[in-house]
Amino acid sequence: MLSGLTSLKLSINSGQEFGRPTLTTLLEILRSNPQLESLTLINCLPPTSSNSHPRHLTVLLAVLIFLHLEGEALCCSHLLSSLSLPTTTALKLSISDPTLSHFTSLFASAKNLGISVPILSLQISSSWSAITLRGYDCPFAPSHSMAGNIDAAEGVAALRLHPTPHIEIYLGLVEVPSESASTSTGSILTQGCWTMNLTCLEEIHAITMDGGSVGAMKEIWWRGLFEKLRGVRTLTVVGRACFEILAALRKRELRAKNELVTVGPAGPVAAMTGSSSSSSPAPDNRTGSSILLPNLITLSIQDANLEEFFYGDSSAPFIKVLVDTLTWREKCGRRVEMLVLGECQHIDRDVVDRIGENVGSIDWDGHCANGESDESDRGYGDEDFYEVY
Numbered sequence: 001m002l003s004g005l006t007s008l009k010l011s012i013n014s015g016q017e018f019g020r021p022t023l024t025t026l027l028e029i030l031r032s033n034p035q036l037e038s039l040t041l042i043n044c045l046p047p048t049s050s051n052s053h054p055r056h057l058t059v060l061l062a063v064l065i066f067l068h069l070e071g072e073a074l075c076c077s078h079l080l081s082s083l084s085l086p087t088t089t090a091l092k093l094s095i096s097d098p099t100l101s102h103f104t105s106l107f108a109s110a111k112n113l114g115i116s117v118p119i120l121s122l123q124i125s126s127s128w129s130a131i132t133l134r135g136y137d138c139p140f141a142p143s144h145s146m147a148g149n150i151d152a153a154e155g156v157a158a159l160r161l162h163p164t165p166h167i168e169i170y171l172g173l174v175e176v177p178s179e180s181a182s183t184s185t186g187s188i189l190t191q192g193c194w195t196m197n198l199t200c201l202e203e204i205h206a207i208t209m210d211g212g213s214v215g216a217m218k219e220i221w222w223r224g225l226f227e228k229l230r231g232v233r234t235l236t237v238v239g240r241a242c243f244e245i246l247a248a249l250r251k252r253e254l255r256a257k258n259e260l261v262t263v264g265p266a267g268p269v270a271a272m273t274g275s276s277s278s279s280s281p282a283p284d285n286r287t288g289s290s291i292l293l294p295n296l297i298t299l300s301i302q303d304a305n306l307e308e309f310f311y312g313d314s315s316a317p318f319i320k321v322l323v324d325t326l327t328w329r330e331k332c333g334r335r336v337e338m339l340v341l342g343e344c345q346h347i348d349r350d351v352v353d354r355i356g357e358n359v360g361s362i363d364w365d366g367h368c369a370n371g372e373s374d375e376s377d378r379g380y381g382d383e384d385f386y387e388v389y
Contacts, residue, residue: 002029125206131189203236
């Protein structure tokens with residue numbers, strides 16, 4: 001049997017079950033190599049259909065620096081529940097599974113590892129059928145240095161200059177027939193986020209591809225996340241499906257104990273939310289509303305169509321929702337100090353100047369759709385920009 005290793009990588013072609021070791025055999029191999037610093041297991045975990053974790057003596061890998069697992073959620077869960085690792089271990093998971101409860105089991109096992117390195121920057125990337133969470137133990141480069149620096153390689157917009165994530169979780173998603181896509185995905189994603197230590201989080205980077213995809217989260221989910229992350233100072237949103245994220249920052253009025261009312265151009269829209277044990281958002285005593293991300297200093301918007309209409313409401317183009325939100329935050333003493341606009345469509349200097357009345361400063365890359373900056377492109381006048389609160 002192998003022994004004395006500091007690095008081990010085992011890989012089997014996806015879908016191939018022949019040749020996979022049993023969990024007992026795999027644990028024996030790991031127990032014979034207590035000096036492992038790097039462990040990668042790709043599609044080689046034994047298949048299982050049981051949520052109950054097998055009873056094995058825990059394997060201590062006291063000097064492990066990096067753990068990378070790929071496979072089905074339940075298989076990875078069973079292995080994680082049998083390991084004892086340093087609280088500083090970097091973790092990478094690449095998981096796909098059609099059963100929601102299997103993800104729950106996986107994240108419970110991952111959280112029980114006790115990895116406690118504070119995550120300062122959180123990136124949430126969604127594509128048609130997958131979501132990737134990346135938690136970094138250091139800040140990104142300043143958002144204004146990234147304006148226009150978007151790489152669309154491999155079909156997913158990615159911000160450059162990122163360090164290596166301390167925790168990375170790739171979730172291949174399948175719609176659950178008995179639940180709406182947003183409900184099942186939201187539950188999975190929430191559990192994934194809280195496997196990380198987010199108590200010191202300073203930055204959120206959200207990269208979206210398609211608002212109709214399985215991986216696209218709705219406004220109410222983002223609002224629930226923002227309510228728990230009061231220390232965030234930088235929010236970066238990328239892609240045309242970013243409206244849901246920014247809508248979560250809009251003005252709300254508390255109508256009943258568990259009911260939040262969106263105040264927008266089309267009038268109030270009620271949304272029910274569950275109770276939360278987290279601290280309440282900062283109150284706006286002048287309006288009775290709650291202000292999410294009260295410490296937000298920098299807002300960066302990349303690759304968005306500012307003329308696109310929000311939720312199909314012909315009276316609410318995205319630019320109006322953005323301006324109303326910035327205006328409200330300024331009136332409440334929670335002004336965004338830096339607004340970054342990169343690779344956005346239907347924007348010109350006049351629009352930038354109007355937005356600039358409600359923020360400390362703007363960093364705009366000068367890009368506009370088709371290279372044009374004609375006033376007629378926007379299709380709305382001065383009176384359409386503002387909503388009186």
